[in-house]
Amino acid sequence: MKQNKILFPIFLMVVIPTLLTTFISFFRFSTTLDRKLSDALFHFLPSHHTFSKDIVIIDIDEQSIAKYADHPELGQWPWKRHIYPTLIGYTKLLTPPKFTIIDIMFTERSDYDDALVVANETLGEISHAANFRNGGIVIPRKSIDTISQKFSVPLTTSIPFPKYENASFPIGQIAETAPNVHVVNVISDSDGILRRFSPFVRWNGMYFPTLATQAFALGETYKIETKDLNVYLEKEGTKRIIPIGKDGLVRAYFYTEEELRNIPRYSAAGIIESLEKLNTGEVEDPNTLLVPPKLFENKIVLIGTSAAATHDDVVTPHGLFPGVIAQAVFASNLTEGHLLKELPVTYGFVFTILVLFVGVLVLFINQWHILKNIYPIFAISLFIGLFYFLYRMDYVLSTNSFVFGFPVSYLLGFAYLTYTEGKEKRKFNHILRNLVDPEVVSVALENMESLKQGGEWEITAFFSDVAGFSSISEELSATDLAKLLNEYLSAMTNVLKTNSGTLDKYIGDAIVGIFGAPIQNKEHPKLACKTALEMLKELEGLRKEWNERGDYTPLARAMVFRIGLNCGLAKVGFMGTDSLASYTMMGDTVNLAARLEAAAKDYGVSILVSENIELACRDTFSFRFLDWIRVKGKEAPVKIYSLESFKNEISPVSVKAFEEYEFGFSEYSKRNWETAIEHFKNVSKILGKDDVSSHLLIKRCQTLFQNPPPVDWDGVYTRTSK
Incomplete structure (x- = not known):
């Protein structure tokens, strides 16, 4: 915490309680109260004489x-x-x-x-x-x-x-x-x-x-000596030291x-x-x-x-x-x-001030929330322990500075912390409510420090974009365009939040989402896949409504989108200024998801995912292998898949077509161009419709047949555009 942010807590939790206890000590009743408090502790603590x-x-x-x-x-x-x-x-x-x-x-x-x-x-x-x-x-x-x-x-x-x-x-x-x-x-x-x-x-x-x-x-005759406030009595080898108080009395x-x-x-x-x-x-x-x-x-x-x-x-x-x-x-x-020596008030004062300073560190520097809650118990136990330790040695520690100062200090500190954290919570709550499901927000705000600091952990990056939106926007008035976007983005964002996704941002018609942050969730790849499939159904429902109402233009009513998904390590957290911040993600995992969304157009699929997603979700969802590609900015090849449906919803025809496609790709990798082309053609026949992915590979085979690749060709297609 910055220096200026710690000075005020010190003033609240140390200076004010110290001034208060000092003021109280000027009154005579404080000494009596001190003795009453020590009496209470004597009753509570075990006797040793x-x-x-x-x-x-x-x-x-x-x-x-x-x-x-x-x-x-x-x-x-x-x-x-x-x-x-x-x-x-x-x-x-x-x-x-x-x-x-x-x-x-x-x-x-x-x-x-x-x-x-x-x-x-x-x-x-x-x-x-x-x-x-x-x-x-x-x-x-x-x-x-x-x-x-x-x-x-x-x-x-x-x-x-x-x-x-x-x-x-x-x-x-x-x-x-x-x-x-x-x-x-x-x-x-x-x-x-x-x-x-x-x-x-x-x-x-x-x-x-x-x-x-x-x-x-x-x-009998006895010797008496005095030094400072001590009286020394001696008789036949027996010596007593009597610690006298300032008013000439000793505590019994x-x-x-x-x-x-x-x-x-x-x-x-x-x-x-x-x-x-x-x-x-x-x-x-x-x-x-x-x-x-x-x-x-x-x-x-x-x-x-x-x-x-x-x-x-x-x-x-x-x-x-x-x-x-x-x-x-x-x-x-x-x-x-068996005589008790009442220690000077300054001893209790110094102990209390040390405890108050530690309290400031616990409340405003320490990151462990449990320590903030148990520190009062620890401090009180420490005080009682020290009091009893000294009591066993027949010393009486002054109590009123701690009994008055510590509760006042901690209450002021907690009040200020509640106010400042509440202010921060309200700020982050305002941001998160627009990004995440409210139930997720309440959990995320439980650990403010972690939320603010962010971190690097496993997430699923989600990118979606409307196909040909520039053409759609040219056909619509500004009012209709705004209405269309509001309907589309509201519906899609609602699906995202319902599945514990976090809205990172809107980029025009594009939606960027995060799964697995700010609340870590091991099921983030499956939640992202479920979201993508539900968005397809939601868009189908929107298109039906638009057609029934006759809203917008035919091109707009036929709107489709593409989604790219990838999971892996990424940096997540609030980024921006104190007054304007957003929860976002960064890293190679995120970049690859964005590239997959763009590549989905080439393969004619709605949802394109990485091999990481397929590996994590193959037991729940049905995927279709498409290609090995090398995206721009990355040397390592990536195996890509199309997310088709939930596993129990895939049709036998589709399964057969996908297997045929893989046979064709195997021949393609072996440079058996003609055989590969035959398999790819069969895919469209099995499906009973043109398959864009198969046509893409057919064209690639034809090109490679005419211009054979080098000897070290690995079968990976390198994309030159984002």
Whole structure:
């Protein structure tokens, strides 16, 4: 395709979608949409990480509150604080857990704070929850500075971790004796879905670890380094690289919905009931308890709530879940290294632009129509494949540029292609409708590129001409001549089209036709023969009508024509200018057909064909051998035949006459002139009429008898005229 013809498709399919997606990216909702789309793909694609086996949850669930509805300490929320040391202590009856993380706030004073203070001092490996917020009034506490200094981490970085104005630490001595503190704040995206978390948050110029970071640290000392937007945590040889986003959050891997629902959660009510049975001696073997203590051995234990009264639910990519489930996911991500890195938007942008450029090539350069139809499937599959490949490596490819850009690009491209091809189809349709049967036109237009390019293949060339038309035209007025031609050409062209022939052109009264193009058809020689015979009948019918009506002159009413047929390789296709083109044929095959039409006059036959036609159609049609000739412009001799009729319509008399003719020609080839003449004379006697072909050969024998040919004479007659 010329350069100027490809520039506009590039503008449509690359520039416009790129500008559109760039414009969309300026709006904040594009990032949210991007994450929604990636969520959908995460649901669709196979999971490649599993939830940590080291994390379990003690859940103050609906059952825990309902079972003890009449209990003075457990019948209402919040529970009395001396219950929590009981839960923590139960997990340490056998081999203690690695670490206990409390996801419940103790920021208000109560009468049971001492129980938690004792637990802090005696049970150890506990982390209490702190809550940061923006706005509101900070209640001054003497210990706030001491507490914040105690639990902050030494960190100097330019990473924009979430920043808060106010902080709520555990109250009084609970904070003072707490071994560790973590921040439980979570930040949902603008669509309300919780997908990301931060390992640290800021307050008052200091940095504090979140629950996930404490789950990784297990209350032990750990090293923190930052570089660019990466956080490096290291503890006892275990190293985690946290890829932080521009807003200080990291994308969490949310596993599958089934895994989230199957996270080991043990009801607080079950633990309390198990402890009561153990204390009363009802059960002696701890392993037979409803919640055996061994379930917490070497585990990271999260104590949280899922009961409706606690109002601690969040919306995750899998729907509504208790907040402690989301915290458990974040903890699993960090402890196991299941963290997702959101790649820059430019990665998705570059991929999309490459796909769009390939789309231009497929639609406007590629010649395979099936590829134009399957390319969208291929492109989408390629995108999903690349997305999944990166996802397996914990990278998230930006999706919105492809999801927006590719459909817009391909729709614009297809629309333009439909318009341009439709324009071309209309042009070629207009041309072909006058040349070919409408059913053939519809098939030919299915492959426009092939139609426009043409090619070289086997066809049958058809030439017909009215005998003595110059004399006829001299006798008729211009009006009658036009009427006669219209009647004749319309009738003959209709026969041509009906037999899947293509009208090449009219040359005055002559008709030039093609069989086997633009739609290739192996039966083209037989179709051409059938057409020639049907034209003879059609002309006979026209002559009868003209005589009945008394139209035209006697010479016109006695009109006859000659037809020349030849099959073989020829170049076919549209030739001409963009505004004026015709479907035509060229080559030696075509030239020979034209010469045969002219030679038919010499032999007094209506349809003269080449040996190629006779060989291809001898099983269906009856042919009469006439001669070996050498036409003007060709050295190779050609064996020629007269097409007489369908094979089942030939009369025994004709068969006998044709055989006699061949006997005569055999003698002629042997230079037995007198014997040949006798056979040729017999042909007219058998037929009961003068046979022009026989008379032609008789005259030739007589001439050769008087002027013998040279020794190397091959019996081939050379025509000196076209």
